[in-house]
Amino acid sequence: MTLKEAYKILGAGKDDSEREIKAKYKKLLILYHPDSDPTGKRDPEDDEKIRQVIEAYKKIKESEGQPVYETYEFTWDAFENRAAFSERNIYVQFRMYDEELPLSRMARGRFVWDPDMEEFRLFSKSVLEACKEVMTDHDSMHTPDRVKDIFHLMMQEYVLPADAARKLGRKEREEDGLEFFSFTGFVKENPKAPKGATPIIGEPLNIFLREDRAVVEEIVTGRSVGNISFDQDELYYVVLPLLEDPQVEARAAIKKTEKNRKGSSRIQVAIELGIPKTLRDTPVCNSSLIKELFNFG
Numbered sequence: 382m383t384l385k386e387a388y389k390i391l392g393a394g395k396d397d398s399e400r401e402i403k404a405k406y407k408k409l410l411i412l413y414h415p416d417s418d419p420t421g422k423r424d425p426e427d428d429e430k431i432r433q434v435i436e437a438y439k440k441i442k443e444s445e446g447q448p449v450y451e452t453y454e455f456t457w458d459a460f461e462n463r464a465a466f467s468e469r470n471i472y473v474q475f476r477m478y479d480e481e482l483p484l485s486r487m488a489r490g491r492f493v494w495d496p497d498m499e500e501f502r503l504f505s506k507s508v509l510e511a512c513k514e515v516m517t518d519h520d521s522m523h524t525p526d527r528v529k530d531i532f533h534l535m536m537q538e539y540v541l542p543a544d545a546a547r548k549l550g551r552k553e554r555e556e557d558g559l560e561f562f563s564f565t566g567f568v569k570e571n572p573k574a575p576k577g578a579t580p581i582i583g584e585p586l587n588i589f590l591r592e593d594r595a596v597v598e599e600i601v602t603g604r605s606v607g608n609i610s611f612d613q614d615e616l617y618y619v620v621l622p623l624l625e626d627p628q629v630e631a632r633a634a635i636k637k638t639e640k641n642r643k644g645s646s647r648i649q650v651a652i653e654l655g656i657p658k659t660l661r662d663t664p665v666c667n668s669s670l671i672k673e674l675f676n677f678g
Contacts, residue, residue, distance in 0.1 A: 384444050387437035399445075400548070404497035406438040407458055411473055411487060411498075457488035459498065464666035465491040465538040469511040472503040493539050493664070496548045501615040508535050519675045531674055534667040541662035542622040543629075546654060549619060559630060559655035564620055568597060568607035570638060570646040581635065588633035588652060590624040597633050597650055606635075609650060623654055630655030 550562025
């Protein structure tokens with residue numbers, strides 16, 4: 382197998398990062414794994430495809446001077462937060478000719494969410510299922526507010542904010558031991574605001590957390606611009622916790638004003654988070670808070 386063939390098999394390019402290549406490698410292993418087909422009608426050629434994927438990955442890594450010793454043994458390759466309150470299912474969903482196949486359950490455990498491997502919509506689905514399971518196990522009433530509160534506490538246990546930010550954000554630069562990643566947020570434009578109150582494009586803003594919401598305000602006047610919202614739901618569980626971390630440097634600026642799908646105006650805010658290279662997430666344990674909601678010791 383040539384190096385060019387190896388890249389082609391993985392669907393990778395020479396400009397891809399080490400993380401991107403490994404993610405493509407892992408996704409292909411999942412795709413051809415026996416458990417990936419819920420119908421049980423697995424193609425006999427998949428074993429050969431798995432062999433080619435492993436060989437291709439090995440070829441690429443060795444071309445970079447990095448020996449590869451791992452062999453194919455299917456396990457979900459993500460960190461486990463053993464302090465999390467409950468296990469959860471890991472789901473993947475494949476497409477065939479633009480048609481989505483039924484969900485496949487690939488693993489179960491206290492695995493944290495890996496943006497490279499698990500779609501956020503399937504991750505949140507698995508946590509909601511786990512939330513309802515534990516509520517049923519403890520004879521807890523499934524009231525909307527209680528489900529919401531327990532769900533959010535469990536989500537926090539499965540997300541490592543700094544790790545996820547490094548994978549979801551766009552890396553802009555490195556500066557004084559910090560890696561800066563950019564994200565996009567939005568603020569609803571207030572049509573009743575006095576003339577001249579709308580911030581100027583490019584104007585820097587203060588950004589901070591207030592009552593579990595990301596807030597931006599003008600630096601000079603201190604006037605509130607509004608609460609930040611995101612089009613990507615996963616960013617609420619990534620950006621907001623990092624705004625609380627004193628080691629993270631947060632910056633924001635007005636990018637532009639645009640019309641959203643509903644026809645109303647909103648202000649696009651560019652957000653930069655400076656994350657120390659040495660910062661490592663500490664897994665969250667919300668067991669005591671969840672137990673309080675269950676009303677048991």
